[in-house]
Amino acid sequence: MAAQGQCRLCLQERELRSSHLIPKSMYRLLRNDGFSNPNPFIHGAERSLQTSKQAQQHLLCSDCEQRFSKRGEAWVMSHCWRSVGEFRIQQILFKSNPIIANDTLKIYAGSAIPKLDMDKLVYFGASVFWRAAVCEWSLSSERINIQLGGYREELRRYLLDEAMFPRNVVLHIGVSALSGTLDACLFPKSSRTKTGIHRHRFIIPGMYFTMLAGSKISDNERFLCAAQSSGRHISIWHQSDREFLAGSMKKIFAR
Ligand SMILES: [Zn+2]
Numbered sequence: 001m002a003a004q005g006q007c008r009l010c011l012q013e014r015e016l017r018s019s020h021l022i023p024k025s026m027y028r029l030l031r032n033d034g035f036s037n038p039n040p041f042i043h044g045a046e047r048s049l050q051t052s053k054q055a056q057q058h059l060l061c062s063d064c065e066q067r068f069s070k071r072g073e074a075w076v077m078s079h080c081w082r083s084v085g086e087f088r089i090q091q092i093l094f095k096s097n098p099i100i101a102n103d104t105l106k107i108y109a110g111s112a113i114p115k116l117d118m119d120k121l122v123y124f125g126a127s128v129f130w131r132a133a134v135c136e137w138s139l140s141s142e143r144i145n146i147q148l149g150g151y152r153e154e155l156r157r158y159l160l161d162e163a164m165f166p167r168n169v170v171l172h173i174g175v176s177a178l179s180g181t182l183d184a185c186l187f188p189k190s191s192r193t194k195t196g197i198h199r200h201r202f203i204i205p206g207m208y209f210t211m212l213a214g215s216k217i218s219d220n221e222r223f224l225c226a227a228q229s230s231g232r233h234i235s236i237w238h239q240s241d242r243e244f245l246a247g248s249m250k251k252i253f254a255r
Contacts, residue, residue: 003058009159016061017062019059019065026077072124080206103238118226122171130148133152144189151168172208172235173209173210173234174209177241203244
């Protein structure tokens with residue numbers, strides 16, 4: 001299904017594809033045909049849904065859709081949690097030596113792990129946050145839209161290779177340490193840190209993406225950045241798993 005209009009990424013008048021907020025292949029991954037209701041669980045800001053519907057609209061031209069796929073989505077989709085025992089990025093990290101490790105947190109220098117493609121991980125994360133910011137998406141009664149202010153345009157230019165990754169944006173990428181079933185996703189949603197910095201998050205199976213934006217970002221937050229820190233860091237943080245399990249279970253039972 002196509003329509004004519006301005007592509008929101010390259011800004012050219014083109015035939016537009018039906019674009020997805022979260023990759024279409026993610027929905028296929030999240031389906032569980034073993035259950036009486038096989039549709040995936042999607043967690044929004046307000047509530048959780050189990051639906052076959054997808055958040056989509058005419059947003060990008062074919063070239064830009066291809067760019068998103070080649071530069072990030074395809075790699076991330078093949079490395080995120082796919083089934084019990086098939087979780088390639090976790091397997092890569094478990095075989096690697098962290099630069100910092102304690103009982104609750106392991107930090108890895110992604111740039112020193114050849115099997116990790118940090119460029120694709122960062123591009124994918126940035127592309128989902130940008131999509132969530134560029135317009136409002138709807139799924140049933142859920143409305144998804146994050147506010148990135150001027151950083152939205154900086155991210156658009158980064159995604160088009162016209163600019164570097166924005167200096168005052170930090171992207172944290174976390175990988176789950178869990179070994180069970182992780183077939184749920186959280187749409188992008190926003191909050192504020194205690195120090196007043198805007199924080200945006202989304203979750204795909206087995207992976208946590210957090211974006212902070214603002215000039216007041218601390219050195220510690222910058223150290224963890226997958227895009228711009230010297231080691232291009234990626235982490236396993238058990239607190240994220242605990243929050244995810246607690247949050248998703250609570251929402252599912254509250255439906
Ligand atoms: Zn385009």
